[in-house]
Amino acid sequence: MNTYVCGKCGYIAFDNVPESCPVCGAKKEAFSLDNNAIKRPTDPNNLSELEKKHIPVVKIERKCGLIDSVCLDVNIKIGEITHPMQSQHFIMYIDVYLDKNLVSRYHLTPEKLNPALGIHLKVNSGKLLVLENCNLHGRWVKEELL
Ligand SMILES: [Fe+2]
Structure with a gap:
């Protein structure tokens, strides 16, 4: 699952870049792919x-x-x-x-x-x-x- 980050407000879009950011309204050009944007636990158990x-x-x-x-x-x-x-x-x-x-x-x-x-x-x-x-x-x- 790709994660795209809005460069203006930090909103994360999953899978696809939206036409505009649902939080701040920035255009799709403001988004960049960053699959490390979300931290995951090393060992979930x-x-x-x-x-x-x-x-x-x-x-x-x-x-x-x-x-x-x-x-x-x-x-x-x-x-x-x-x-x-x-x-x-x-x-x-x-x-x-x-x-x-x-x-x-x-x-x-x-x-x-x-x-x-x-x-x-x-x-x-x-x-x-x-x-x-x-x-x-x-x-x-x-x-x-x-
Ligand atoms: Fe903290």
Whole structure:
């Protein structure tokens, strides 16, 4: 799976370059191929402390407390060991994809926010991908089948 990075906002496109960036609107010329843009754990069965602090944890609730119709609650936390949110070291954003298409970018600021996010999906099937970007340690992902 090829990964293309938007040179303006850091958005990652999977497989193909879009006509324009869904986050910042940059044209396709702004994208460049970088198959090392996402960090992967060395051994998925034996995570290091750094990996435990960066790989998103995803919890899905099939019944929503807010919306009556079809709504999946997707609760996301960065790190099995909660990632720091200090001005020198923090999670800058969390991008959520469904079947490789962006559904949400959540920008975070340090100091007052925890590295977590809750979203409400109107669909109940597909492949969810959560990508986070740490200002010091780069991008990490977690994939989950709905
Ligand atoms: Fe980090």
